[in-house]
């Protein structure tokens with residue numbers, strides 16, 4: 001497994017408060033990784049750094065085969081370099097059908113989806129069908145996205161991100177608000193997506209993380225507290241202390 005992303009010695013200070021403190025994380029390709037940690041551990045800020053939304057005060061963020069630095073690059077340059085981000089709330093175009101949403105994403109590789117231009121794109125039907133199948137929405141292609149369940153909207157948005165063929169997909173709490181069946185489907189979907197790319201999942205739900213069966217990174221006070229299998233990290237006394245209190 002080759003290293004795709006190398007974050008080393010990164011720190012971020014907000015108004016004198018060190019939210020990220022000498023943080024180092026590596027991601028391979030392909031790889032599925034879960035990032036866990038209590039509220040305020042720095043998970044969101046970490047994703048903000050990787051996607052160019054927040055600039056660290058120090059440290060390095062090195063990407064890809066040519067070891068380029070992502071620091072100093074803006075969010076759209078980083079997205080074009082192959083890093084996709086799924087925020088917690090689904091953001092799909094509700095008035096458009098599943099097919100039209102996927103079509104927009106296919107026609108705008110690694111660019112912004114512009115709802116005004118969707119009619120002009122003919123789309124690649126085969127790719128749309130492939131994506132719909134990958135995320136389990138083949139039977140819903142002609143439904144307006146607004147009619148989908150919460151889980152289905154999340155899968156559609158993941159499909160739209162996969163259309164951009166990211167090398168690294170960052171996914172924020174995908175299981176939140178989902179039914180048990182939807183969670184199971186989401187687990188399968190993420191595992192499949194991670195067979196050919198790097199997928200990093202930030203998640204609170206430990207049962208969901210267990211099902212992902214992947215390496216886990218535990219963040220605490222802006223640093224890596226533990227890393228390894230879920231059983232390994234959850235048997236770490238420091239992790240237990242952080243989660244259960246003193």
Ligand code: ADP
Pocket residue numbers: 014015017019037038039040041042043044045046
């Ligand atoms: P998590 O996602 O793990 O809950 P965050 O990355 O959101 O953690 O936050 C880490 C810490 O940094 C928290 O203590 C939070 O209050 C603080 N923080 C995050 N963003 C800002 C900001 N823009 N200004 C000040 N403090 C911030």
